Amino acid sequence: MSASANSSFIEWVIFIAHDYWPLFLRGAETTLIIALTGTIIGFGIGVLIGVIRTIPIDHTTNLIKRIVFKIVNFILLCYIEIFRGTPMMVQAMVIFYGVALLYQIHLSTYFAGIFIVSINTGA
Numbered sequence: 220m221s222a223s224a225n226s227s228f229i230e231w232v233i234f235i236a237h238d239y240w241p242l243f244l245r246g247a248e249t250t251l252i253i254a255l256t257g258t259i260i261g262f263g264i265g266v267l268i269g270v271i272r273t274i275p276i277d278h279t280t281n282l283i284k285r286i287v288f289k290i291v292n293f294i295l296l297c298y299i300e301i302f303r304g305t306p307m308m309v310q311a312m313v314i315f316y317g318v319a320l321l322y323q324i325h326l327s328t329y330f331a332g333i334f335i336v337s338i339n340t341g342a
Contacts, residue, residue, distance in 0.1 A: 253332040260333065261340025268295055268341065302342035311335045 236243075272295055276288050302310065315331045318324055326334075 249329075253329065253336060257333045257336025258340050260337040264337060264341025268299070271295060299342045302339050307335065307339050310339060 276285055314335055315326060318326060
């Protein structure tokens with residue numbers, strides 16, 4: 220590799236950084252908003268799931284209450300396994316495009332991003 224190739228690459232990087240820095244800054248802002256908001260909401264979901272899953276139920280508890288608790292616990296277990304076991308990018312594609320296709324609903328990119336990060340973090 221010659222010295223001119225290196226200098227032209229560096230010049231190209233400087234050109235891109237100089238001309239497009241507002242777009243990079245806006246992208247960083249969007250990323251931080253989605254990541255922080257989604258993580259805070261996901262933390263709340265995770266705490267709620269953790270509290271529900273650790274409720275002690277013994278044999279003296281009402282039968283209907285035990286059955287409801289086991290059903291809820293099973294649903295939460297499925298939620299945790301599905302969202303921990305699939306990559307977030309797959310979840311994003313399924314939720315963003317799948318919801319639009321199945322239910323004819325257009326999700327905003329901000330809402331979809333925050334929703335996906337939240338449910339993934341909550342698991």
